[in-house]
Amino acid sequence: MPVNLTSPVAARLLPVAGVFLGITEANIKREKRKDLLVMQLSEGSRVAGVFTQNRFCAAPVIVAREHLAQPDGIRALVINTGNANAGTGEQGMRDARTTCAALAGLLGCKASQILPFSTGVIMEPLPVGKIAAGLPGCVANMRADNWFDAAHAIMTTDIVAKAISKQVIIDGVTITITGIAKGSGMIHPNMATMLGYIATDAAIAQPLLQQMVGAAANRSFNCITVDGDTSTNDALMLIATGQTALPEVNDANGTAFTALQAAVTEVAIYLAQAIVRDGEGATKFISVQVGGGRNEAECKQIGYAIARSPLVKTAFFASDPNLGRILAAIGYAGIDDLDIAALKLYLDDVLVSEDGGRAASYREEDGQRVMGQSDITIRVVLNRGAALATLWTCDFSYDYVKINASYRS
Amino acid sequence: MPVNLTSPVAARLLPVAGVFLGITEANIKREKRKDLLVMQLSEGSRVAGVFTQNRFCAAPVIVAREHLAQPDGIRALVINTGNANAGTGEQGMRDARTTCAALAGLLGCKASQILPFSTGVIMEPLPVGKIAAGLPGCVANMRADNWFDAAHAIMTTDIVAKAISKQVIIDGVTITITGIAKGSGMIHPNMATMLGYIATDAAIAQPLLQQMVGAAANRSFNCITVDGDTSTNDALMLIATGQTALPEVNDANGTAFTALQAAVTEVAIYLAQAIVRDGEGATKFISVQVGGGRNEAECKQIGYAIARSPLVKTAFFASDPNLGRILAAIGYAGIDDLDIAALKLYLDDVLVSEDGGRAASYREEDGQRVMGQSDITIRVVLNRGAALATLWTCDFSYDYVKINASYRS
Numbered sequence: 001m002p003v004n005l006t007s008p009v010a011a012r013l014l015p016v017a018g019v020f021l022g023i024t025e026a027n028i029k030r031e032k033r034k035d036l037l038v039m040q041l042s043e044g045s046r047v048a049g050v051f052t053q054n055r056f057c058a059a060p061v062i063v064a065r066e067h068l069a070q071p072d073g074i075r076a077l078v079i080n081t082g083n084a085n086a087g088t089g090e091q092g093m094r095d096a097r098t099t100c101a102a103l104a105g106l107l108g109c110k111a112s113q114i115l116p117f118s119t120g121v122i123m124e125p126l127p128v129g130k131i132a133a134g135l136p137g138c139v140a141n142m143r144a145d146n147w148f149d150a151a152h153a154i155m156t157t158d159i160v161a162k163a164i165s166k167q168v169i170i171d172g173v174t175i176t177i178t179g180i181a182k183g184s185g186m187i188h189p190n191m192a193t194m195l196g197y198i199a200t201d202a203a204i205a206q207p208l209l210q211q212m213v214g215a216a217a218n219r220s221f222n223c224i225t226v227d228g229d230t231s232t233n234d235a236l237m238l239i240a241t242g243q244t245a246l247p248e249v250n251d252a253n254g255t256a257f258t259a260l261q262a263a264v265t266e267v268a269i270y271l272a273q274a275i276v277r278d279g280e281g282a283t284k285f286i287s288v289q290v291g292g293g294r295n296e297a298e299c300k301q302i303g304y305a306i307a308r309s310p311l312v313k314t315a316f317f318a319s320d321p322n323l324g325r326i327l328a329a330i331g332y333a334g335i336d337d338l339d340i341a342a343l344k345l346y347l348d349d350v351l352v353s354e355d356g357g358r359a360a361s362y363r364e365e366d367g368q369r370v371m372g373q374s375d376i377t378i379r380v381v382l383n384r385g386a387a388l389a390t391l392w393t394c395d396f397s398y399d400y401v402k403i404n405a406s407y408r409s
Numbered sequence: 410m411p412v413n414l415t416s417p418v419a420a421r422l423l424p425v426a427g428v429f430l431g432i433t434e435a436n437i438k439r440e441k442r443k444d445l446l447v448m449q450l451s452e453g454s455r456v457a458g459v460f461t462q463n464r465f466c467a468a469p470v471i472v473a474r475e476h477l478a479q480p481d482g483i484r485a486l487v488i489n490t491g492n493a494n495a496g497t498g499e500q501g502m503r504d505a506r507t508t509c510a511a512l513a514g515l516l517g518c519k520a521s522q523i524l525p526f527s528t529g530v531i532m533e534p535l536p537v538g539k540i541a542a543g544l545p546g547c548v549a550n551m552r553a554d555n556w557f558d559a560a561h562a563i564m565t566t567d568i569v570a571k572a573i574s575k576q577v578i579i580d581g582v583t584i585t586i587t588g589i590a591k592g593s594g595m596i597h598p599n600m601a602t603m604l605g606y607i608a609t610d611a612a613i614a615q616p617l618l619q620q621m622v623g624a625a626a627n628r629s630f631n632c633i634t635v636d637g638d639t640s641t642n643d644a645l646m647l648i649a650t651g652q653t654a655l656p657e658v659n660d661a662n663g664t665a666f667t668a669l670q671a672a673v674t675e676v677a678i679y680l681a682q683a684i685v686r687d688g689e690g691a692t693k694f695i696s697v698q699v700g701g702g703r704n705e706a707e708c709k710q711i712g713y714a715i716a717r718s719p720l721v722k723t724a725f726f727a728s729d730p731n732l733g734r735i736l737a738a739i740g741y742a743g744i745d746d747l748d749i750a751a752l753k754l755y756l757d758d759v760l761v762s763e764d765g766g767r768a769a770s771y772r773e774e775d776g777q778r779v780m781g782q783s784d785i786t787i788r789v790v791l792n793r794g795a796a797l798a799t800l801w802t803c804d805f806s807y808d809y810v811k812i813n814a815s816y817r818s
Binding site for chain 1: 466493499501530531641720726729731732764765805807814
């Protein structure tokens with residue numbers, strides 16, 4: 001069950017002026033399941049995104065990158081679940097283009113103004129006929145207040161839908177930001193079987209929009225791991241429709257940009273953490289804070305060694321304070337000149353280790369108490385600099401194995 | 410259950426002239442369990458080894474390295490299970506030295522002529538009193554034909570003991586090599602919760618002995634992964650007692666060295682594969698061959714991305730040919746200029762993928778047939794060079810989680 005994560009309340013998800021969402025059941029992998037989403041954008045909307053760095057990236061990722069580079073402006077996104085259209089070679093590329101062309105025909109725009117996204121099983125042909133047959137249903141269903149259904153339509157092994165809205169007032173103008181995401185397994189940065197879509201009604205200049213989505217991803221989706229597997233299909237898209245009275249944001253040092261960046265990052269962090277809380281088989285949500293490092297990179301390197309260790313994760317599943325496994329992970333993280341005698345390890349507020357061994361003040365019952373919680377922070381203080389990184393992960397349970405052993409059945 | 414691995418037959422484990430083994434029940438972690446081993450070496454024996462690269466390496470690893478650097482020659486090794494004496498700070502160092510001194514007193518040698526090894530739980534104080542109390546029992550038990558009991562005495566979560574003997578005839582002289590190892594979880598190169606001891610009665614010059622153990626490790630223990638965790642305590646030791654008529658081997662290009670290197674490497678590969686076959690919860694033994702690479706490093710990098718992927722490993726557990734997960738792992742291995750359209754993926758003899766997608770000839774029933782086997786080879790042909798690497802791993806099952814969630818209880 002998801003760890004301290006409840007389903008979003010439909011009434012709290014705010015429409016974003018200029019974004020319309022249509023959902024249908026296209027029977028892509030299973031019957032009677034919302035599995036196809038179209039997000040239509042008003043003219044003049046801008047879109048920026050970050051994509052997986054997997055060399056085996058999926059056909060829709062390649063096509064979406066191509067289309068984003070065109071000057072005409074994006075008018076719609078089409079997202080299917082049930083099939084990733086990854087590892088599908090040239091046929092996969094043709095299928096992604098066919099999907100775009102079919103939707104463009106319905107919306108009266110160019111195929112290059114459509115961004116395609118797919119998530120689901122890898123290396124099986126995309127059922128492009130079913131998708132094309134479903135698109136008119138999406139178009140007929142198009143509404144501004146469809147975010148709740150949209151969040152459900154992109155789920156695969158997710159148990160809970162992930163969506164949030166936030167408003168900020170900038171120069172007296174209320175700006176709305178609404179985001180949805182999916183992901184539960186194959187989660188590791190750069191990025192994971194993760195799809196995220198965040199839209200705002202503010203107007204943001206294109207280069208700043210790209211900067212904003214990159215910065216938000218680095219503090220959110222690039223700070224999570226469930227199983228260390230980086231997916232072929234990950235994408236985080238940031239949409240700015242420019243449908244409010246606020247003038248276009250075009251100064252990266254201005255207060256409007258700063259306020260928007262903070263709000264977008266906050267939405268992205270909520271969604272990224274929700275993915276970990278809903279991590280496959282998760283029973284605990286674990287924050288890994290590594291501080292006192294020479295730079296952020298080494299903090300993340302140590303954090304990920306801890307966060308992806310199956311031994312650490314099974315110990316947390318068992319609520320067993322077998323905390324030497326955390327020391328072992330720190331030790332093999334690859335920091336060659338790390339002085340283990342200088343570092344301190346805390347579990348929430350409990351000092352576990354210092355001087356290269358167990359802290360004199362540490363008592364097993366204190367470790368046991370923290371281990372019994374569902375939200376736990378592992379804190380490592382390296383004492384060799386001022387840099388800091390925080391990552392989020394979950395524990396590793398029987399159900400992770402069960403879910404992934406039966407994924408295709 | 411171990412995958413196609415049976416317990417060694419005591420009668421087939423050959424004594425190595427100059428090595429005597431004594432075992433006792435020291436009650437280190439549990440009662441009534443052989444958990445303390447002393448290997449006594451005849452005078453003039455040479456020892457070389459490779460150790461974990463974990464920064465949080467255990468106290469016995471530090472002390473063993475120190476003692477190996479002394480000129481006096483090693484006279485005995487002492488190995489306990491049940492406690493790793495890792496993450497134990499200064500007290501751990503004192504405990505390792507106390508263990509050596511206690512054994513040196515019994516054997517009439519210097520403490521620096523003893524090498525200590527520990528394996529078991531991390532960050533708990535070594536029960537050095539129990540070990541010291543057990544040592545006389547080991548000494549009283551000392552025999553040349555005790556290899557079978559020795560292999561059992563070093564087990565932790567291992568189900569099956571790992572031991573093998575081999576003989577080669579060099580210049581008319583029969584040379585014996587016998588090796589034992591332990592390890593089942595926390596297995597990943599450089600190295601793992603792995604202890605290995607290989608002894609030969611040949612005489613080998615010290616620098617060549619070091620070269621031989623390094624080369625053997627690189628083709629064996631540095632080619633396996635169970636869970637991607639690198640332990641604090643790993644060590645592989647190679648002992649040469651020089652108790653045969655064969656003159657000292659001191660030419661790295663000579664036939665004697667070549668023959669011995671091949672035999673030692675063969676023993677090391679058997680032991681390393683045995684560790685994977687007995688991997689925690691393993692139901693399948695998987696060889697990962699990556700060929701056609703520019704260099705061995707990139708072949709290993711791709712091989713390890715596959716071999717440690719929880720998604721790949723759970724698919725093998727389920728006998729589900731969800732082979733796109735292998736492509737995804739290849740894609741995120743970090744080879745930036747990898748041409749995915751050029752590579753081919755085989756499962757045993759079945760061509761699964763080419764041209765960036767599923768092979769036209771691939772049929773699900775062929776993949777399913779291979780997936781049903783207990784020994785499976787994943788073969789990747791990169792088509793960008795002539796280098797090759799082979800790694801070994803196992804699948805990821807419910808029992809892995811079960812074993813590691815209950816390790817300390």
